[in-house]
Amino acid sequence: MTKEQMTERMTDTTPPDKAPALITQFASDTAHKLPETVVPAMRTLDVDVYYGDFKAVREVSVGFGKNEITALIGPSGCGKSTVLRCLNRMNDLIPSARVDGDVFFHDKNIYDEDVDPVEIRRRIGMVFQKPNPFSKSIYDNVAWGAKINGFKGKKPEMDDLVERALVQAALWDEVKDKLGESGYSLSGGQQQRLCIARAVAPSPEVLLMDEPCSALDPIATLRIEELMLDLKERYTIVIVTHNMQQAARVSDRTAFFNVRLNEQGQRTGYLVEFNKTDQLFTSPNEKDTEDYITGRFG
Amino acid sequence: MTNTRDTNLHFHAELDGLERKVLSMVDRAEQMIEMAVQAVTKDDIDLAARVIALDDDIDRTYFEVHTEWTSLMARHQPLGSDLRRMTILLQLNVTFERMGDQCVNIAKIAQFNAGLPRVERICDQIREMGDLVRPMVRTAIEAYVRGDVDEARLLPAMDHPVDRLNANMYKETVAVRDNPQLLEWATKMMMASRALERVGDQAVDFAEQTAYLITGERAEFDEEGLARAFDGIDD
Numbered sequence: 007m008t009k010e011q012m013t014e015r016m017t018d019t020t021p022p023d024k025a026p027a028l029i030t031q032f033a034s035d036t037a038h039k040l041p042e043t044v045v046p047a048m049r050t051l052d053v054d055v056y057y058g059d060f061k062a063v064r065e066v067s068v069g070f071g072k073n074e075i076t077a078l079i080g081p082s083g084c085g086k087s088t089v090l091r092c093l094n095r096m097n098d099l100i101p102s103a104r105v106d107g108d109v110f111f112h113d114k115n116i117y118d119e120d121v122d123p124v125e126i127r128r129r130i131g132m133v134f135q136k137p138n139p140f141s142k143s144i145y146d147n148v149a150w151g152a153k154i155n156g157f158k159g160k161k162p163e164m165d166d167l168v169e170r171a172l173v174q175a176a177l178w179d180e181v182k183d184k185l186g187e188s189g190y191s192l193s194g195g196q197q198q199r200l201c202i203a204r205a206v207a208p209s210p211e212v213l214l215m216d217e218p219c220s221a222l223d224p225i226a227t228l229r230i231e232e233l234m235l236d237l238k239e240r241y242t243i244v245i246v247t248h249n250m251q252q253a254a255r256v257s258d259r260t261a262f263f264n265v266r267l268n269e270q271g272q273r274t275g276y277l278v279e280f281n282k283t284d285q286l287f288t289s290p291n292e293k294d295t296e297d298y299i300t301g302r303f304g
Numbered sequence: 305m306t307n308t309r310d311t312n313l314h315f316h317a318e319l320d321g322l323e324r325k326v327l328s329m330v331d332r333a334e335q336m337i338e339m340a341v342q343a344v345t346k347d348d349i350d351l352a353a354r355v356i357a358l359d360d361d362i363d364r365t366y367f368e369v370h371t372e373w374t375s376l377m378a379r380h381q382p383l384g385s386d387l388r389r390m391t392i393l394l395q396l397n398v399t400f401e402r403m404g405d406q407c408v409n410i411a412k413i414a415q416f417n418a419g420l421p422r423v424e425r426i427c428d429q430i431r432e433m434g435d436l437v438r439p440m441v442r443t444a445i446e447a448y449v450r451g452d453v454d455e456a457r458l459l460p461a462m463d464h465p466v467d468r469l470n471a472n473m474y475k476e477t478v479a480v481r482d483n484p485q486l487l488e489w490a491t492k493m494m495m496a497s498r499a500l501e502r503v504g505d506q507a508v509d510f511a512e513q514t515a516y517l518i519t520g521e522r523a524e525f526d527e528e529g530l531a532r533a534f535d536g537i538d539d
Binding site: 250251254287288289290295296299300301302303 | 309310311312315316381382383384385386387388520521
């Protein structure tokens with residue numbers, strides 16, 4: 007499938023009820039299904055992730071609502087970051103990693119052989135735990151995101167794009183007079199917002215955030231959280247966070263993952279509960295969720 | 305998950321302590337209801353003064369609980385059943401404080417009515433309401449302590465006769481309208497009746513909160529709940 011065909015496939019606006027049954031329903035677990043009133047931007051169906059022979063995550067079926075923020079929470083080793091990285095084929099970069107099951111984006115399984123992973127990562131951007139600006143100017147940090155994804159515009163168009171991305175990342179006012187300075191000259195919180203600007207520059211549809219505030223101070227954290235709430239008007243956001251209060255503050259829905267030892271003594275992560283965030287944090291349906299959020303956890 | 309352990313021990317210890325402090329008010333509240341009813345039905349102004357003094361204790365505990373509650377919330381931001389328990393403790397704290405206030409209202413009526421002529425039938429009715437309301441408070445608290453939603457659901461049925469007696473008080477008051485002094489006394493007793501009826505309602509409200517804590521679902525004990533509560537009761 008060419009990039010153009012892929013783009014066409016992904017922008018297919020076929021209503022969910024007209025699409026084939028297999029990819030509009032969760033075959034194995036309806037408990038984690040989005041309500042019918044919510045349009046899913048992405049869905050996973052029975053996803054297992056292996057690192058070599060080790061099954062890190064099993065049978066994850068969950069939907070991510072369009073223009074919603076979905077938080078993935080759970081103890082260390084539960085596989086929440088692994089699941090996040092599945093959503094834009096970031097696990098492809100790990101040689102031993104293998105994904106079974108389906109990850110649907112616009113009703114196309116992104117793991118099909120004819121799908122271009124680079125195009126996937128353009129459409130589904132990622133922000134990492136630690137701010138990782140390049141050793142380039144602020145301007146070039148943002149422009150890079152667009153250039154590597156084939157942006158062919160001239161300087162004025164690129165200027166517009168950089169400004170637009172920095173405005174969206176709530177950084178423009180702070181850097182507009184020093185675009186030529188190094189990205190490293192910014193504070194940690196500003197660097198993370200620069201990375202968000204870089205991620206939104208190629209106009210993705212989904213933003214994946216892997217603990218984006220864990221290296222930031224509380225004020226910078228709140229700025230990023232405010233930014234996320236603004237960004238969800240335009241993007242679908244999936245965030246992995248260790249901070250339950252952060253998940254409670256920013257997300258519309260929350261998926262709680264837990265980890266269990268299998269017969270071989272290996273720790274495998276699995277999805278316990280997917281629910282509206284206010285429901286999950288006040289009256290969760292599952293005892294494991296309740297134990298986790300109240301700290302009764304071993 | 306096996307071997308669940310509490311990684312939030314300090315918070316849970318503080319929460320338990322806060323709960324003990326709130327529940328320490330139940331005995332005083334019951335005692336105040338009994339004393340207030342006695343004061344207003346036996347024309348005992350000394351007892352009325354003691355009720356008003358006891359309310360200072362309840363108010364002091366109320367402010368202490370409120371301060372500790374705010375601190376716990378700010379420091380720990382509890383979630384799940386801990387959050388629901390915090391919510392209900394705040395509600396219970398307010399409930400006891402208001403019960404104390406209702407008892408003070410009754411005690412002040414006792415002071416106002418001192419020396420006025422009285423109708424024993426109305427006094428009997430107020431005593432009966434007091435005898436009905438105190439077990440309601442006790443039952444609501446025990447339902448909370450035991451985490452027994454079925455016991456909490458008994459409250460609407462227990463409240464029913466209290467409401468009926470309160471409604472009847474108007475007729476009793478109208479019946480003495482030809483005697484201005486008796487009418488003045490009875491009008492105040494109608495307010496005492498209303499205060500006891502409010503205490504009963506507060507016990508029902510608290511039972512609803514208890515059901516929320518246990519089930520995680522908000523439910524008002526409406527007619528359906530009342531019907532359920534009457535299930536299996538013969539009369």
